[in-house]
Amino acid sequence: MRRGSRMEDKGSLLIRGGTVVTATGRVPADVLVRSGRIDAVGPDLGVGEADVDRVIDASGCWVMPGGIDTHTHLAHPIGRLGVTTADDFYTGTVAGAFGGVTTIIDFGLQEQGGTLTDARDHRFGVIDPDAIIDFGFHLIVTDVNDGVLAEMGDLIRSGFPSFKVYMTYGDKKIGDDDLILLLEVAGEHGGLIYAHCENDCAVTHLIERHLAEGKTGPAYHATSRPPEVEAEATNRAIMLAELAGAPICIAHVTSSGAARHVADARARGVAVAAETCPQYLVLDSSVYDPGAGCEVAKFVCSPPMREHSHVDALWDALADGSIQQVSSDHAPFRYEGQKTGGCDNFTQIPNGLPGIETRLPIVFTEGVASGRLTPERFVELTATAPARLFGLTEKGRIEPGADADLIVVDPEREVEITADVLHSDVDYSPYEGMRLKGFPTWTISRGDVIIDNGVLTAERGRGRQVERIPIDPANLP
Ligand SMILES: [Zn+2]
Structure with a gap:
């Protein structure tokens, strides 16, 4: 894979007067950036305006690691329906940058x-010309054979340590027999299986029954995929990982049952991690x-939103550590x-919600501003844990030597959400009318100010592939 030079002269930047918030604490401090990396952090760096190319006055603001979103679907084709997600890697990463995301x-x-x-190779060619922030990608395994199992080791060692599997979804589905094989190979080489967990037999049966009963409208999407199908498949995936001695990450946990299986497995020492997504934290089955x-089609995603008791359970799981990260599962489709x-016919609705730009603000507003999460936990869930979980060594922290991926957020500034104030190429927002805090005033990627006081200043294609290392199961967040 092509990578840009690390040595180019990118100048220097001083972020002065803010409160630096990391996963482990918060302190009034300045941040000095040189050549795209964090050079120094501290209350008095002895650096004046004349010593740097630019100063950002962060008084009253929080300086935090840029968000890492490990679950986005940009320019993602849904072959069965003949549609592609509405954002390409330009509009999607622009939306991300406005929402404080510096890596996807x-x-x-x-x-x-x-x-x-x-x-x-094909995907790299699609992403690289367009992305304005740094990127990696998981490989989605849809067809397990000896060749695939044989190439995984080299992929893991060359910066592609994570593999997505769908336990449902037609011809993308991986059966238990193949899942065991993938887990064994991943476990052997430092790979991580990232699993979409729903019981395919049950979902298929329930869809057929709904259609036979004439229950075809968009609202029936949700009752065709109840929480039990998620909890069962989550438990099965964890058990198979345990059997194979391999780590696993459960994608988009939405229900108390699935969250409990994750927590129980972690308590007995299984290398399992899990994520949830903003839609499951602020929307429910209403x-x-x-x-x-x-209009209901705007909210069709899999798994679907749940009854409110599940929403509370997810917040508890984020606060107590049994869910380790919040990703967006950004899969935007126009209404x-x-x-x-x-x-x-609900089976013909493309599944997914836009969310890359509102992820940090939702977790900030409903988590930090409402007192459910500490600011440190916010940073952990949106940046530090995702970096650790997926092997991004240069990202997700504010320390000398790390990539200077930073956001400067005025914690009091509030934005009323409409599709128009957001930057995705979609005609609605699931969060229309919500008032959200936590949008960055400045977004900085490898030392470049890419959102400058609300203005996009990034060149198309400036994003680079991130360095990723194999996954050590003992080091999961
Ligand atoms: Zn997804």
Whole structure:
């Protein structure tokens, strides 16, 4: 893979007068950036305006690591429906930068009969010309064979240590037999399986029954995928990982049952980590009101939003450490022309919500500002833990030598959400009307100010592939 030079002269930047918040503490301090990296952090660095190329006055603001979003679907084709997610790697990473994200890990999809290496090379060619922030990608395994198992070791050692699997979803589904093989190989070489957990037999059965009963509108998407199908598959994936002696990360936990399986497994020492997403933290199953007609399609994602008791359980799991990260699962589709394709048949609605830009603000507002999470836990959930979980050695912390990926946030500044104030190429926001704090005034990526007091200043394609190392199960967050 091509990587840019580390030695280019990127100048120097002093972020002065703010409160530096990391996963382990908060302290009034200045941050000095040189050549794209953090050079020094402290209350009195002895550096004046004349000594640097630029000074940002962060008085009253919090200086935090840029967000790392390990679950985005940009330019992601849904072959079955003939649609592609509405953001490409330019609009999607621009939206991310406005929302305080400085690194994404997206996905590269293995074609049936194709190799993972081809999937990697093809995807790199799609991302690299467009991304304005740094990127990695997980390889989605859809077709397990001897060739795939044989190429995994080299991929893991060359910066691609994580593999996504779907336990449901038609021809992308991986059965238990193949999942065991993938886990064994991943465990042997320092790989990590990242699993979408829903019981495929149960989902398929429930969809067929709903359709046979004439329950075809968008609201029935949710009742075709109840919490039990998620909890069962989550437990099964964890058990298989335990059996194989391999680490596993459970994608988008939405229910108390799944969260409990994760917590129980961690308590007995299994190398399991889990994420949840903002939509499951601020929305509940009331969005699936049959009386709302096709508008409900705006909220169709898998797993779906749950009854409110699950929402509370997820916040508890974030606070007590049994869920370790919040990603967006950004899978944006336009309402007109994409979501509306399934007004009369929920199986034809592309699954997913836009969320890359609102992820940090939602967790900030509903977590930190409301007192459910400490500021340090916010940083841990959105940056430090994702870096550790997915092998990003240069990201997610504010320490000398780390990449200067930073956000400067005025904790009091509030934005009312509409699709128009956001930057995704979609015609709605699931969070329309919410008032959110936590948007950055400045976003800095490897020392470059890419959002400058609300103005985009990044060049298309400036993002680089991130360095990633194999995963040490003993080092999971
Ligand atoms: Zn996803």
